[in-house]
Amino acid sequence: MKEYPSKFGFSVSHTTRSPRVKEIDGVHYHFAGRSKMEQDISEGEFLEFAHVHGNLYGTSIEAVESVTDEGKRCILDIDVQGARSVRASSLEAIFIFVCPPSFEELEKRLRARGTETEEQIQKRLRNARAELDQSNSPGLFDHLLVNDNLEACYENLKKLLSLDDDHKDSDGCFIEDGKATACYSIMSKTESEVFLQSETGEVVKAAANLLAVDLSSLTGGAPGRTRGLKIHSINSIDNCLKGIR
Ligand SMILES: Nc1nc2c(ncn2[C@@H]2O[C@H](COP(=O)(O)OP(=O)(O)O)[C@@H](O)[C@H]2O)c(=O)[nH]1
Numbered sequence: 001m002k003e004y005p006s007k008f009g010f011s012v013s014h015t016t017r018s019p020r021v022k023e024i025d026g027v028h029y030h031f032a033g034r035s036k037m038e039q040d041i042s043e044g045e046f047l048e049f050a051h052v053h054g055n056l057y058g059t060s061i062e063a064v065e066s067v068t069d070e071g072k073r074c075i076l077d078i079d080v081q082g083a084r085s086v087r088a089s090s091l092e093a094i095f096i097f098v099c100p101p102s103f104e105e106l107e108k109r110l111r112a113r114g115t116e117t118e119e120q121i122q123k124r125l126r127n128a129r130a131e132l133d134q135s136n137s138p139g140l141f142d143h144l145l146v147n148d149n150l151e152a153c154y155e156n157l158k159k160l161l162s163l164d165d166d167h168k169d170s171d172g173c174f175i176e177d178g179k180a181t182a183c184y185s186i187m188s189k190t191e192s193e194v195f196l197q198s199e200t201g202e203v204v205k206a207a208a209n210l211l212a213v214d215l216s217s218l219t220g221g222a223p224g225r226t227r228g229l230k231i232h233s234i235n236s237i238d239n240c241l242k243g244i245r
């Protein structure tokens with residue numbers, strides 16, 4: 001997210017766990033009381049929730065919408081139960097299981113963090129074993145990433161998301177056509193439409209030089225946010241603004 005600030009945003013989860021020393025409410029988590037969070041869940045405000053390590057964690061629809069409303073892809077850091085819920089929903093997502101290089105290394109890292117009591121560490125290790133067992137459940141995760149060296153792990157993450165140096169953060173967007181990718185940047189915006197122009201001039205098959213994105217086709221609700229989004233090619237932006245297609 002730091003390297004691609006206009007492409008990705010983080011879904012700030014709710015949790016009933018107590019904040020750690022450096023954690024900020026609204027940034028790392030929305031720290032919530034259990035009864036309020038349970039009430040919000042029962043009122044349908046959450047996309048998914050799960051009981052993890054004895055606490056309640058959940059992704060609110062608002063948390064995802066605040067990222068997707070900015071035109072960014074939303075990153076969820078959730079447990080395996082949450083991944084199952086999202087998998088079962090209509091959300092289109094890529095599921096990546098991040099695992100430690102070994103169980104011993106995970107234990108070492110958790111102890112070095114020094115934020116849990118011995119009892120909590122034991123509980124987390126038991127749960128980690130159960131989660132590792134589920135990492136190869138058929139049809140659940142698309143990719144498995146081993147987090148040994150952090151830098152190497154991040155480079156592998158970028159590879160599997162096809163994020164390389166040519167795609168460094170810009171205000172543009174990508175339209176993929178088979179193997180080729182056309183890159184567009186925003187030319188102009190109105191209340192109901194965004195106009196995109198090809199950045200390279202060399203457009204891929206089935207892509208055009210100028211595109212209009214019809215925002216009026218968007219419907220509310222995070223899971224269906226971009227469903228039904230209409231994009232069409234146009235000859236000139238001037239004609240479009242005058243109402244001629
Ligand atoms: N289902 C679900 N799991 C979450 C959510 N937020 C965090 N988690 C998971 O809860 C677990 C514990 O998170 P946390 O207390 O921050 O501990 P840490 O990941 O060890 O630093 C991790 O596996 C997170 O991925 C959420 O919104 N939904």
Ligand SMILES: Nc1ncnc2c1ncn2[C@@H]1O[C@H](COP(=O)(O)OP(=O)(O)O)[C@@H](O)[C@H]1O
Nearest residue numbers: 098106109110112113114147148149150151153
């Ligand atoms: N590649 C890494 N090298 C060293 N320490 C790491 C690495 N990745 C994570 N850690 C440390 O391991 C501990 C657990 O990581 P965390 O991301 O909280 O795991 P999880 O979310 O699976 O519980 C933290 O103290 C974190 O800083």
